[in-house]
Amino acid sequence: MVMFWVALLAISILIYLLLDGFDLGVGMLFGLADGEARREEMLRTIAPVWDGNETWLVVAGVIMWGAFPVVYAMLMPAFYIPVVVMLLGLILRGVAFEFRGKASRSRRIWDVSFTVGSFAASFMQGVMVGALVEGLQFSNGEYVGGTFGWLTGFSVLCGIGLCFGYALLGACWLVRKCEGPIRDATRRQIPLLAVAVLAFLVVVFTHALVEQLPILRRWIERPYLFVFPLIGAGAAAMLATSILRHDDYWPFHMVALIFASAFGTLALSFWPYMIPFVVTIEEAAAPHASLAFMFWGAGLFVFPLMLLYVAVGYRVFRGKTAAAADHY
Numbered sequence: 610m611v612m613f614w615v616a617l618l619a620i621s622i623l624i625y626l627l628l629d630g631f632d633l634g635v636g637m638l639f640g641l642a643d644g645e646a647r648r649e650e651m652l653r654t655i656a657p658v659w660d661g662n663e664t665w666l667v668v669a670g671v672i673m674w675g676a677f678p679v680v681y682a683m684l685m686p687a688f689y690i691p692v693v694v695m696l697l698g699l700i701l702r703g704v705a706f707e708f709r710g711k712a713s714r715s716r717r718i719w720d721v722s723f724t725v726g727s728f729a730a731s732f733m734q735g736v737m738v739g740a741l742v743e744g745l746q747f748s749n750g751e752y753v754g755g756t757f758g759w760l761t762g763f764s765v766l767c768g769i770g771l772c773f774g775y776a777l778l779g780a781c782w783l784v785r786k787c788e789g790p791i792r793d794a795t796r797r798q799i800p801l802l803a804v805a806v807l808a809f810l811v812v813v814f815t816h817a818l819v820e821q822l823p824i825l826r827r828w829i830e831r832p833y834l835f836v837f838p839l840i841g842a843g844a845a846a847m848l849a850t851s852i853l854r855h856d857d858y859w860p861f862h863m864v865a866l867i868f869a870s871a872f873g874t875l876a877l878s879f880w881p882y883m884i885p886f887v888v889t890i891e892e893a894a895a896p897h898a899s900l901a902f903m904f905w906g907a908g909l910f911v912f913p914l915m916l917l918y919v920a921v922g923y924r925v926f927r928g929k930t931a932a933a934a935d936h937y
Contacts, residue, residue, distance in 0.1 A: 613904065618673065621672060625669060627868060631775070637776050638651070638783070638795065640720075658922060663703075666699075683888065688759060690757070695734060732768040732769070736768040742763075747884070769809070770809035770810075770813065777799065783795040803845070837877075841871060
């Protein structure tokens with residue numbers, strides 16, 4: 610049961626990163642678009658799926674709360690501010706997405722709100738990951754790092770890096786879904802964003818070496834972890850080739866593979882800890898009776914139905930986005 614819920618949590622987080630990642634990326638690139646027609650075209654690419662994408666964040670949170678309550682109880686006090694800011698950002702972009710379609714004089718305000726909300730949510734997610742990697746202060750199962758213990762130079766760097774990563778994923782999504790000026794403009798942005806992501810990875814690895822972060826020992830002790838960076842490097846080469854060939858289909862899949870390889874590296878670096886070097890998976894898990902009870906509902910029915918919903922939804926709205934009377 611424990612391994613089942615660990616796997617489900619990891620899959621939910623990865624699906625969220627890939628799906629909500631690209632529409633958060635579109636939201637950040639939205640602020641760079643000039644002209645109402647281009648902004649409307651960008652929104653049409655995510656209109657059928659954006660709210661469904663965010664559902665996976667709820668799934669990951671519920672699994673954490675139900676299957677690993679110790680981790681939930683320890684991390685929430687540490688990340689109270691970034692979680693609240695992230696949720697406010699997601700709420701703001703959702704409201705802005707709906708309101709801008711009806712507004713006339715205030716439309717520009719909602720356009721800015723959509724971009725700001727997307728950036729806030731993305732940045733705070735990266736900050737929380739960076740704080741986990743660098744390490745938080747706990748004593749006797751309680752967070753003792755202070756109100757802003759999560760805010761360091763490294764965590765801010767990780768927040769910026771994830772924004773660039775999501776923007777790269779969003780640009781590749783727009784190339785896949787759009788034609789004409791939007792596709793051409795975002796195709797030109799992809800090399801710049803890819804270089805920014807590469808620079809971020811180099812700086813992070815250098816920081817880990819200089820500061821001798823505990824997670825670095827994991828990479829030395831477990832050489833097989835370097836398989837994932839090699840997969841990412843191969844995907845990056847394929848990304849460059851597909852951009853040079855003006856291919857619309859493969860860039861998004863290659864960036865998604867880069868994200869998946871980075872997630873795999875991080876997840877296995879943490880193993881067998883839920884909170885790195887503080888709480889193990891076995892220590893964090895709820896009693897077997899609780900895990901089994903959840904299995905017959907959420908595990909056996911809800912999760913597969915959500916996967917089916919996502920598969921059908923993306924199948925229905927496949928291909929290039931066509932013009933419409935409004936963004937729906």
